[in-house]
Structure formats: structure tokens, C-alpha cells
Amino acid sequence: MTKKVDVWKILMALSIIGILLAVYLFYNYLAKPRFESCYVNSIINCDATTKGSLSTLFGIPVALVGLVGYVVILFSSIFRRKKLVLGMSIFGMIFCLYITVQEVFFLHVLCPVCLVCQLVMFTIFVIALYLEFKKNKKV
Secondary structure: OOOOOOHHHHHHHHHHHHHHHHHHHHHHHHOOOOOOOOOOOOOEOOHHHHOOOOOEEOOEEHHHHHHHHHHHHHHHHHOOOHHHHHHHHHHHHHHHHHHHHHHHHHHOOEOHHHHHHHHHHHHHHHHHHHHHHOOOOOO
16 A cells, blocks of 8 residues: 655645755855854855855845745645746756856855755756646646
């Protein structure tokens, strides 16, 4: 006997994880925390996206963009809006890839929290594709 997996609940859980990661990055953007758990060395740290040249895009904090995106994905998952989840995950994938490319190839740093955000967004994207192109459209 197999249990049916509710992909909407998985999407909700992933978006909550994304929200927590984005809140952490946004907190680091706003304040200098006493304990910085994201700093490993000069190459592996979150400073590029929270304090450096990548911290804002068009004057908007990058972490805030991620936070809003994950909140939209959460609410679209709660209300089961497949197209909105797919659209936001496509935007999120492009946005996360942009940040990662900038970090790796231009700034030569790695943000571990950003990489986890990328993984979460990729998983959301794959699930959104599954929902959109599944044969039985009643998911």
C-alpha cells in the first residue's frame, strides 16, 4: 500500500524553508549580527549578498526580493495556483542563477545560504513543472 504524496504540502514546506533562509539573509543585510554563522573564510561567506555589491538590485535588497518571492510561492501553494507557482519559480530560478553567477565568476565567493536557496528554488521549480505537465490535471 502506497501513500499519495501531497505535492502542495511539499511546496508549502519548501517555501517556508526559503522564507527562513531569506529572513536570515535580510537580517544580515539590515544588521551586523553578533554571531555570523555564514562566514567560513574570505571565499565562503554571505557578505557578497548581504553587505557587498550584490546586496541590492535597483536599490532593493536582494534578500527582500527572495523573501517576497518565497511568500508569494507559499500563498500560491496554499491556494493551489499552479501557474503562479510555475511563474514565480521560473523567476526565482533566473534570479538565483544571476546571483550565483555574479558570486562565483565575478566576485569569486560562495554564499552557502544562497546555494541552499538555489537548491530550494530548483526543487520548487521541478515540482511546479510536474504540476503543470502532469497528465491528470486534478492535482
